């Protein structure tokens with residue numbers, strides 16, 4: 325250990341050592357593009373050396389140099405109960421002793437599907453997959469298969485995983501890296517995607533007026549979190565429902581980030597059923613895997629009946645419904661009690677209030693937006709209604725803020741286009757540690 329962990333009395337020690345992380349990054353770069361297995365981890369948006377984490381417990385991360393951080397990434401959402409939660413750990417250990425993967429059906433798959441179906445009222449059936457990307461990719465195929473149409477509407481700034489036709493104007497990682505589209509996505513794939521500004525009903529109406537009979541579906545983040553948190557304006561979800569119905573297209577609500585986080589029934593549980601009916605398909609991931617690769621898509625039994633082996637739309641997976649991953653997901657969902665959601669709300673508000681007070685004190689323009697207890701801090705003044713608004717952020721100021729927080733033992737998402745994730749394990753000591761770090765970070769943001 326080369327630096328002492330932060331004390332719990334609320335005075336953060338300055339973190340000065342990153343030699344071990346830097347050495348691992350060097351090694352990683354030789355064998356992995358950019359040294360990382362997912363681009364946003366590379367710190368390109370904020371500069372500096374990403375921290376290699378050795379272990380995590382509750383709200384704390386410990387890196388390979390022995391530094392400790394209060395974690396405000398929480399694996400981008402899944403660790404809603406905190407790291408290595410005892411109940412989830414026990415479930416995983418118990419499942420693992422009975423074997424890792426069978427390639428035949430097993431009970432945990434049924435139990436996890438039942439848990440999801442029981443929480444989100446319009447869903448009658450789900451199919452389990454391994455990642456949010458797989459969930460949206462499969463939902464898209466199902467929508468196209470069920471409607472016999474091929475065009476897809478998505479919104480700028482919404483991210484639905486790295487699915488070819490959805491990698492247009494996709495927010496966060498891509499926003500940070502200023503890659504509006506990915507190389508390697510054929511024009512034919514992008515050609516069938518219509519990208520519209522979020523929260524713009526007139527734009528949706530115009531697109532359907534022109535292409536209505538070619539559009540298989542509208543896919544939207546239930547409440548976007550991948551351009552920062554930009555909730556749907558009142559009536560927007562209902563308008564999507566109405567317009568898709570009028571034109572015989574399906575509505576896919578991507579709840580990979582919001583599902584089981586914004587409420588026990590995700591964003592759907594908070595916003596309620598839009599006038600005109602529920603979305604046709606939902607996608608989930610993140611929380612429902614409890615930190616393991618498990619995701620899902622679901623809808624009515626009739627629509628899901630189009631999938632193989634019952635129907636003509638093919639979809640499959642060697643590790644789908646993996647017994648260890650489903651055990652983790654099940655234990656996590658069962659652990660998401662009303663008290664857990666209360667605690668997350670309390671922690672989120674304490675941190676957001678502290679951040680806003682510190683940034684205001686130092687005159688740093690900012691806007692905090694919410695989707696239930698999910699929030700992000702935009703480094704721009706005024707409401708953020710869409711991706712264009714989000715792009716007015718002072719990303720350099722965020723970079724200084726991020727590093728000042730990191731230096732004081734608080735690990736924020738390394739991009740200003742992300743939600744800050746908290747867990748129910750963020751106790752008063754962890755929250756206090758964050759609050760103590762905020763004033764110096766706000767001062768750093770202000771000092772250009």
Ligand SMILES: *Cc1c(COP(=O)(O)O)cnc(C)c1O
Nearest residue numbers: 455456457483484485580581609
């Ligand atoms: C994270 C995310 C995805 C992609 O999930 P992966 O598991 O990273 O493939 C899709 N949609 C939304 C809304 C997400 O936040």
